Amino acid sequence: MHVSFPGPRxxxxxxxxxxxxxxxxxxxxxxDDKPAAKPERRAPAAVCVSETATLLRREAPDKPWxxxxxxxxxxxxxxxxxxxxxxxxxxxxxxxxxxxxxxDRVAPLPILETVFVLxxxxxxxxxxxxxxxxxxxxxxxxxxxxxxxxxxxxxxxEITLAEPGATLSLxxxxxxxxxxxxxxxxxxxxxxxxxxxLLAVRGEVHVKGPRRHLTLxxxxxxxxxxxxxxxxxEPEVGFLKELPxxxxxxxxxxxxxxxxxxxxxxxxxxRKLAKEKGIVEAxxxxxxxxxxxxxxxxxxxxxxxxxxxxxxxxxxTTKQQDVWEAAIVALRHWIGRAPxxxxxxxxxxxxxxxxxxxxxxxxxxxxxxxxxxxxxxxxTYQVLITYLGSDRPSLRELAYWHLTRLVPAGRxxxxxxxxxxxxxxxxxxxxxxLVLPAHPEADDR
Amino acid sequence: xxxxHRPLLACVLLxxxxxxxxxxxxxxxxxxxxxxxxxxQTQATSAVTAANQGFRYSPGANGGxxxxxxxxxxxxxxxxxxxGAADVMNASGQxxxxxxxxxxxxxxxKSAHIDNRxxxxxxxxxxxxxxxxxxxxxxxxxxxxxxxxxxxxxxxEIWEGTPLNHFLxxxxxxxxxxxxxxxxxxxxxxxVKHLSLTVGNxxxxxxxxxxxxxxxxxxxxxxxxxxPSRKEIDKLFMQATQEAGGDGLSGRTMRALAAAIDQLQDxxxxxxxxxxxxxxIRAKSYANQVAASAKLxxxxxxxxxxxxxxxxxxxxxxxxxDNMNKNGQRFGPAAPDAKPYYSSFYLSLxxxxxxxxxxxxxxxxxxxx
Numbered sequence: 001m002h003v004s005f006p007g008p009r010x011x012x013x014x015x016x017x018x019x020x021x022x023x024x025x026x027x028x029x030x031x032d033d034k035p036a037a038k039p040e041r042r043a044p045a046a047v048c049v050s051e052t053a054t055l056l057r058r059e060a061p062d063k064p065w066x067x068x069x070x071x072x073x074x075x076x077x078x079x080x081x082x083x084x085x086x087x088x089x090x091x092x093x094x095x096x097x098x099x100x101x102x103x104d105r106v107a108p109l110p111i112l113e114t115v116f117v118l119x120x121x122x123x124x125x126x127x128x129x130x131x132x133x134x135x136x137x138x139x140x141x142x143x144x145x146x147x148x149x150x151x152x153x154x155x156x157x158e159i160t161l162a163e164p165g166a167t168l169s170l171x172x173x174x175x176x177x178x179x180x181x182x183x184x185x186x187x188x189x190x191x192x193x194x195x196x197x198l199l200a201v202r203g204e205v206h207v208k209g210p211r212r213h214l215t216l217x218x219x220x221x222x223x224x225x226x227x228x229x230x231x232x233x234e235p236e237v238g239f240l241k242e243l244p245x246x247x248x249x250x251x252x253x254x255x256x257x258x259x260x261x262x263x264x265x266x267x268x269x270x271r272k273l274a275k276e277k278g279i280v281e282a283x284x285x286x287x288x289x290x291x292x293x294x295x296x297x298x299x300x301x302x303x304x305x306x307x308x309x310x311x312x313x314x315x316x317t318t319k320q321q322d323v324w325e326a327a328i329v330a331l332r333h334w335i336g337r338a339p340x341x342x343x344x345x346x347x348x349x350x351x352x353x354x355x356x357x358x359x360x361x362x363x364x365x366x367x368x369x370x371x372x373x374x375x376x377x378x379x380t381y382q383v384l385i386t387y388l389g390s391d392r393p394s395l396r397e398l399a400y401w402h403l404t405r406l407v408p409a410g411r412x413x414x415x416x417x418x419x420x421x422x423x424x425x426x427x428x429x430x431x432x433x434l435v436l437p438a439h440p441e442a443d444d445r
Numbered sequence: 446x447x448x449x450h451r452p453l454l455a456c457v458l459l460x461x462x463x464x465x466x467x468x469x470x471x472x473x474x475x476x477x478x479x480x481x482x483x484x485x486q487t488q489a490t491s492a493v494t495a496a497n498q499g500f501r502y503s504p505g506a507n508g509g510x511x512x513x514x515x516x517x518x519x520x521x522x523x524x525x526x527x528x529g530a531a532d533v534m535n536a537s538g539q540x541x542x543x544x545x546x547x548x549x550x551x552x553x554x555k556s557a558h559i560d561n562r563x564x565x566x567x568x569x570x571x572x573x574x575x576x577x578x579x580x581x582x583x584x585x586x587x588x589x590x591x592x593x594x595x596x597x598x599x600x601x602e603i604w605e606g607t608p609l610n611h612f613l614x615x616x617x618x619x620x621x622x623x624x625x626x627x628x629x630x631x632x633x634x635x636x637v638k639h640l641s642l643t644v645g646n647x648x649x650x651x652x653x654x655x656x657x658x659x660x661x662x663x664x665x666x667x668x669x670x671x672x673p674s675r676k677e678i679d680k681l682f683m684q685a686t687q688e689a690g691g692d693g694l695s696g697r698t699m700r701a702l703a704a705a706i707d708q709l710q711d712x713x714x715x716x717x718x719x720x721x722x723x724x725x726i727r728a729k730s731y732a733n734q735v736a737a738s739a740k741l742x743x744x745x746x747x748x749x750x751x752x753x754x755x756x757x758x759x760x761x762x763x764x765x766x767d768n769m770n771k772n773g774q775r776f777g778p779a780a781p782d783a784k785p786y787y788s789s790f791y792l793s794l795x796x797x798x799x800x801x802x803x804x805x806x807x808x809x810x811x812x813x814x
Contacts, residue, residue, distance in 0.1 A: 181723060362721045376601040379729040386717050386725075395718065 045076040045118035046088040046126065049096070053271035054086035056279065056305070065279055065305050076120045081304055082133075083113055083267055084255070094125035094146040095161065098136040098251060100169070103260040106246040107134060108197055108226065109173040112333055113304035124149045124158070132337060134171035136201065136251070139164055152194070153338070157209045166203030168216070169247050172196050175336040177230065179371015182342055182364040191339040194229040199240075199247055219243050262293050270297070279305075287314060287323075296326040303330030308345070312353050315393075319418060324397045332367055342367070359392060366398035375406065381435050389428045393417065396424075407435055591615050595795060603791045604784050606641070606776040612798040613775060616766055619805045627801030630762040630793050639786035640757040641777035642769060644746060653738040653780055654750055658686025660735065661782065665728040666709075670716055674709035678735060681705055689742040690751035699743065706736045730781050762797040 048055055048068045055068035057078045065081065074080060074088060084101030102111045114133025121127040126137070129151040139146040139161035148159040152172060159168060174192045183190065198207065200216035200223045207214040207225075216223055219240040227235030243249060255264050266286070273282035286298035302311050311327055318324070335342040342364055349360035374380045384406075387399030396417040404411050413434065415427035577585075594608035602608055619625060653660065660682055662675060681702040688694045713720075713728045720728065741747055749755040755772050759765030769775070779787040 358719055358721060365722045372599065373601050374726070377726065377730060379726045379733060382729055383717070383722055383725045386714050387722070390718055392718055 041120065042075045042077050043120040044073045044091060045120055046074045046090055046097070048072045048074060048087075049089045050086045051271065053274045054082060054084075055088070055099070056081045061306070067274055067279065074118055076118050076127075079115060079117050079131075081113060081115050083301075083304075084264070085267070086114075088118075089140070090121060090126040090146075092121075092125055094139070094141050095148055096136075096138040096140050097126065097128065098138065100134045100136055100251065100254065102134060102246070103255045103263040104246075104257040105259060106257075107171065108246065109134075109171050109195055110333075111171055111173060112300050112330070115304070119149070119151075121149070123147075127151075129153075130170065130172055132172055132174060134169070137161060137168045137170065139166045139203070152196075157207065160206040160208070162204040162206060164203075166205055167201040167218075167249075168205045168207075169199040169201050170196070173336075174338060176332075176342075176368050178369040179373065180368060182346070182361070182368050184343065184346065184361065186339065186343060192336040192341075193231075195227070196229075197224065197226040199224045199244075201243060201247055201249060263297065266291070266294050266297050269294075270301075292320075292322045295320060295323050299323055299326035300330050303327075303334050306334075308334070308348060309352055312349075321416065321418060324393075324417070325401065328367070328398060328401050335364070335367055355394075359395070363394050363398065366395070366402065370402070370406075378436065381406070385428060385431045385435060388415065388417070388431060389425055391421075403431065403435075410434055587611075587614070595799070600784075600788065604779040604787050606778050606787075608791060609776040609787075609794055612794045613766065613769070616798055616801055617770065619801050623805050623808060625801060625804050625808065626763050627797045627804065630797045630800075632759060632761060632765060632790070632793060634760075636786045636790050636793075637757050637759060637765065639780070639783035640765075640790060641779060641783065642750075642755060642757050642772075642774040643777035644755075644772070644774055653734060654686060654741065654747070657751075658683040663727055663731050663781070665720070665724040666713075666731060668716075671709065671712055671728075674705060674712055677705040678702065678709060682735070682739065685739065685742050686751060689747050691748070693745070693748075694742050699739075702739050703736075706732065706739060709735075727781070734780055762793055766797075 042059075048070060050070065052069045053067045056065045057068050057074065057080050058065045059075075059078055068074065068080070080088070082099035082101070084099060084103055086099035088097050089095070090097075097116070099114045101114060111132075111134045114135060115131040116133070116135070117129040117131065119127040119129065124147040126146075127149040137148050137159060141164050143164060145163065146161045146166075148161070150157055150159050150170075161168060173195045175195065176192045180190055198205075198216065200218045200221070202218045204218075205216045207216065214225060214237060216225065216237065219242045221239065222237045223240040223243075224238045225235050226238070248254060255261065270282050270286055273285050276282075277285075283298050283301055286294040286301075289295055289298075299311060299314070302308075302314075308331075311330070314323060315327055331345065335345055345367075346360050346364050349355040349363060350357055353360070355363070370380060381403075384399045384403050387395045388403070390396050390399070400415065400417050410431060413427050413430045415424060415431065417424070591611050594611040598608045616627070660679060666675060681698060685694055685698045685702050688698055709732050710729070713725065713732060717725060746755075749772070755774065757765060758768045
């Protein structure tokens with residue numbers, strides 16, 4: 001199940017693509033702190049039916065995250081964060097929202113965390129805004145259809161789970177397209193794309209938007225729709241003979257890989273610590289662990305909770321390369337969530353991180369991906385290799401991250417961005433020998 | 446001669462004629478006609494030999510004549526001699542038959558060889574007739590590249606000059622074949638000035654040399670830390686350009702210019718932390734371009750470019766191509782500041798190529814568009 005990343009398209013067409021699905025392409029502005037026209041009344045919206053600490057909630061961006069207890073009633077307007085193995089039921093018990101995640105790393109989109117906001121359900125069984133991540137909506141009724149109002153960013157559509165047991169898998173992921181550079185002042189038309197996949201896992205599901213009505217049927221059938229908000233073509237419904245391996249009918253079949261088991265075990269450990277000592281202590285415990293998986297998950301969790309300051313503090317002192325790598329991945333996801341996120345990070349680096357503006361700008365440029373035009377130039381590789389010798393760890397790490405992906409053979413070179421300078425300088429020479437002979441004109445002096 | 450001796454004499458004579466040794470007589474006495482020889486027998490002799498199966502000479506044993514057997518079923522010496530002679534003749538005949546049969550077999554094999562060789566030859570001729578020649582493959586390959594050039598090629602390729610050169614080749618071929626001229630496609634003088642033309646396989650842009658040696662520095666290098674290198678390069682590049690356009694570039698100037706460019710590159714590397722990656726990439730790209738242009742100045746033919754003989758000229762696409770044809774030039778890669786002009790020029794050249802191809806296909810319907 002491959003989601004393609006074609007070239008940039010007009011926003012108008014991008015709007016059309018998602019609107020046809022009853023979903024929306026956002027206007028500029030980050031999702032988290034965009035002021036609402038009217039503050040939402042806090043009212044009961046759903047019940048947590050999974051284990052305590054599988055979900056966290058926050059009433060407002062400036063409020064701390066709190067652990068959600070099992071059977072706790074969740075209020076509308078709260079932002080809910082989950083990783084995996086979490087679920088909430090509608091108040092009327094008609095619909096279950098399961099947070100699925102991707103512990104096995106097999107899903108079509110690189111989901112890290114799942115975040116949604118519940119709303120007071122009126123005329124529907126469940127009303128939510130899905131900000132990012134992967135969920136399943138399941139009809140728990142004994143008979144009849146269950147209805148869910150789904151909002152993505154600022155507009156909404158309706159999902160009807162047509163029969164008891166009908167299940168829809170839904171995932172949303174925001175990402176900056178390759179070749180779109182960082183700008184201190186955003187330009188119209190340049191924003192992260194929103195990728196999505198809808199899959200009928202069981203039964204029949206209707207997805208209704210203002211212009212188009214789709215019916216998805218579980219395999220064998222027209223079961224899947226996937227698309228990109230920046231894609232010109234209308235998303236097509238695809239036929240599947242059987243469910244893909246990343247979306248088995250039963251959620252219990254997920255998480256069985258070695259990686260999956262490790263992640264689940266680590267999350268279970270975190271939950272235990274969080275229940276005993278609180279979120280901050282539990283996360284610190286993972287950060288200080290000798291286990292790489294624990295450290296990586298801790299960094300991803302901090303980014304999910306928007307605690308970038310803490311990430312910055314950790315990066316200043318860590319000697320662990322995996323912490324840096326996890327931080328780069330987490331920050332790339334963070335800036336891709338919505339328009340304006342990268343400007344927020346830029347300002348945060350200068351104001352809170354005390355980065356010189358040029359360096360902050362350099363960090364943001366390197367958190368974006370190079371496009372084909374950049375990669376056709378040997379100077380791009382020259383500059384990245386030169387950054388390997390920089391005295392700024394952030395630039396070294398980001399350059400190394402890019403180079404090892406652009407030139408995988410370079411992983412064999414004994415270069416440690418956190419290692420001593422002499423060793424780094426020697427490795428830089430090895431990198432030059434490896435990469436630059438392929439572009440003789442670049443070094444043709 | 447007594448009558449009884451005549452047959453005997455005949456046998457002896459026959460034996461002599463046949464060259465049979467005297468001992469051959471003896472074998473008639475112990476002749477076992479049905480055994481050992483293995484030859485096919487004629488019907489004439491087979492009856493005789495059949496009749497004589499199991500004979501053992503025993504003088505007087507059968508009480509007949511002194512040979513001891515009946516004249517109808519008995520091998521007398523005379524009879525034996527004749528039978529033997531007949532057998533020899535038979536064997537000889539058989540040998541001849543078989544020899545000829547073997548010869549015939551051999552000829553059949555030869556014939557089969559010849560048949561196979563003919564078939565092989567026919568097969569090779571068939572394959573040859575059905576294998577397109579190298580020129581046809583190259584033509585098909587070029588046509589495919591031309592179609593790609595016409596259908597929204599990547600910008601990076603346009604800036605490299607690749608689709609432009611495909612159009613150029615196509616235009617030259619059509620004009621050579623038909624003498625036609627395409628539509629009048631005007632060119633902006635500024636665009637023409639930014640085109641880089643080369644001779645042969647040179648992959649470097651020459652637009653930096655079009656301005657008499659005056660370099661136009663990008664904003665990324667407009668900084669105090671680069672001032673010393675920049676000023677030195679300005680001076681030396683101008684000097685090198687003048688020398689190359691005159692009596693030839695001097696070694697000293699060439700070395701001094703190379704050293705100044707190296708210094709600039711080092712300064713850019715040293716400023717890595719104080720420049721954003723994009724600024725650094727643009728700065729390095731420009732410095733590389735200056736270095737490449739400096740190398741071009743060493744080309745003995747560069748004087749023609751510098752004195753304007755080889756500069757791109759033409760108010761229309763057709764004029765530009767005519768001038769390029771005179772000098773055997775092709776399009777080189779775009780200098781960093783020339784990329785927008787290349788993108789624009791691509792459209793003009795595409796328009797001209799398509800118009801020419803359509804005219805050619807109308808005038809020569811078999812010509813592929």
